[in-house]
Structures are given as C-alpha cells and as structure tokens.
Amino acid sequence: VVDRGSRDYTLPDQMQWRDTENGKTANLYGDPSKPGLYAYVLKRGPNVWSKPHFHDNDRFVTVLEGTFWVGTGNYDPQRTVPLKPGSFVRDVARGIHFDGTKEDGATLYFVGIGPAPSRPAEPSATTSSSDAVIDPAIRQIQRIEDMPKESFVLYGDSSKPGIYLQYQRRAPNNWSRAHNHPIDRMIMVLGGTMWIGTGPSGDPTRTVGVPKGGFIRDIAQGVHYDGSRDDGLWIQIAGIGPTATTYVDPPK
Numbered sequence: 201v202v203d204r205g206s207r208d209y210t211l212p213d214q215m216q217w218r219d220t221e222n223g224k225t226a227n228l229y230g231d232p233s234k235p236g237l238y239a240y241v242l243k244r245g246p247n248v249w250s251k252p253h254f255h256d257n258d259r260f261v262t263v264l265e266g267t268f269w270v271g272t273g274n275y276d277p278q279r280t281v282p283l284k285p286g287s288f289v290r291d292v293a294r295g296i297h298f299d300g301t302k303e304d305g306a307t308l309y310f311v312g313i314g315p316a317p318s319r320p321a322e323p324s325a326t327t328s329s330s331d332a333v334i335d336p337a338i339r340q341i342q343r344i345e346d347m348p349k350e351s352f353v354l355y356g357d358s359s360k361p362g363i364y365l366q367y368q369r370r371a372p373n374n375w376s377r378a379h380n381h382p383i384d385r386m387i388m389v390l391g392g393t394m395w396i397g398t399g400p401s402g403d404p405t406r407t408v409g410v411p412k413g414g415f416i417r418d419i420a421q422g423v424h425y426d427g428s429r430d431d432g433l434w435i436q437i438a439g440i441g442p443t444a445t446t447y448v449d450p451p452k
Contacts, residue, residue, distance in 0.1 A: 202408050203398040206422025212413035215241065223248060228415045229386050232316040237363070237440055239386050239415070242308045249300030251275055252321040259291040259312040260355060260365055262388065262436055263344075264413065266306035270299045272338040279333050286344035286390060288354050288365075295338030296321040309388050311438045313363060358441045365438045375427030378402045378448040380420075383440060387416040391434035396426045400448045423448050 202209070215226035223244040230238035241264070252275050261268070263283050270289060271280040275298050283289065291297060334341055342354065349369070356364030367390075378400045387394070395407040396416060402425045410416055418424060427433075 201406050202396060203422070206398040206419055207396060207424045208417040208419065209396060209408065209410050210415045211410065215415075217243070222250070229384075229417060230314065232310070232312065232314045234314050236314055237311075237384070237386070237438075238314050238316070239309070239311050239388075239438065241415075242310060244301045244306050244308065246301055246303050246305045248305075249277060250298050250318075252296050252298045253318045254294050254296050254321055255291060255312075255316050255318060256293060257313045257316055258293050258363070259310060259316060260363075260438075261289040261291065262309040262311075262390075263287045264307040264309050264388075264390070266304045267302060268299060268306045268308060269302060270297065270334065270339060270341065272297045272333075272335040281334050281341060281343075283341060284344050286347070288342040288347075290340040290355055292338055292340065295335075297339050309436070311363075311365065311386070354436070356441065358439065358443050360441050362441055363438070364441050365436060368433075368435050368437055370428045370433040370435075372428055372430050372432045374433070375402070375404060376425050378423055378425045378450060379445050380423045380448065381418055381439075381443050381445060383420050383443050385418040385437060385439040385443065387418065387438075388436045389414045389416070389433075390436055392428060392431040394426055394433055394435060395429060396424065398422065398424045400450050402450055 217224045226241045228239045232238040263285050268283045269280040351368045354365040358364045393409045393411045397407040
C-alpha cells in the first residue's frame, strides 16, 4: 500500500532496540556519531542519572513517556525540573547540563545534527549565569502544560537554512492533498494515529495507520499524503531547511 521509496515508517513494535550505558536505544534516522541529521529513541529505566556533560551541537529532546528531570550546572538532582510527555527541551551547544529519571523512568525522542558525543564537564566548568533552577542560556524548556493547544513552531524556521522542529495538531478526519518535499523530513506520532499513503491519488482507503510512538520518514521528492480519522492527530515534524511543500494533482 505504501511505497517505501517515497515514505518509510517504523511502527512502535518494529523498533530495533539495543542496550547502552544510558538505557535502551532505537536508531530511527541517520547516526548521531556521524555528520548529518539524526533521530533516535531512548528508554531510560527508573532512577538513572547522567553526570554534568555537554554536546558540541544543539540537541532537541521530546518526552514521549514517563517524567524527564532536567538540570543545568552542578550536579544536584534536587535542583531539577520535571517534564511530562509532550514537553520539549533544547540543549544549547556546549551548555553543561545533567538529567535523569525517578520511579517512572522515561522514554525520550532525540533529534539533532551529528556528530553528537556527550562530553563530560570538568567540575570547575559547571558554573551558571542564572540563579534559576534551569539556566535558559544552557537549556531551554517548553513544558507541555504551557504549550499552545494548536500547531506551532518549536525551533527554527523551515523556510531558512538550519534545523527546524514543529508540533502539528490535526482535527479528526482532516486530510492533506498529495504533495512532496525537496529534502527528507522526519515525523514522530505523539497522539492519535497518522494514516499515511503514497502516490498522487490521495485515496484514504490506501493508507497505513502509524499509531502513537511510530516514526515516519518522508523521503525527498517522494509523493505522499496523510490524514487523521476519528481520533485526531498530534505529530512532531523535524528536518533541515529550507524546505517547501509542492502539491501534486491527482490522476485524471
């Protein structure tokens, strides 16, 4: 039904997990150890904490399940902020931070530009320019409780060079026309089911349902369409700009 050369997808039960020192990871796009865009999911068990560290490039984290406790500067789990599912974090390049889980663990979705190693911070380097629990010069958080209920931009601008991330919400039974994009785009389903199809027909009966926790890769120039059914839809879209949407007429 779906042409994998135009649009690829990974259902939640198809993710390939491997054990790491931070938890179980499933790589979804690219490779965080190499140059270019990457995306992966991390499952962190209960009471697992990182020590203060930093990354050479910005990194973007979305909470999928559980609670993610985030801090900046010196390691102190008591000086952290809890982030619930749907919350979003930008780790600013070279900003020293730490994070962890408590009893409920957390499942996290990471997007960024590689290579993205975690570099340990020297104790003398963990100074902060802010008295706040989270120094916004180091880590920028958007709590789900404070977010708009409609679509909005999380970071960047898809019409300009650089990485961008967006939240998109669709009402029930809302469908796009067939279209394509000039560069790959990544989608994580955060709520509802995204029904995806390929080709110019726009036929809702020739689609595959990707539920919450599923991942979709829109391949550059691949013609596709998608929509929601009775449960509505909430997704995160990420990619490298500048990009655009070119609509394709259905066959006559």
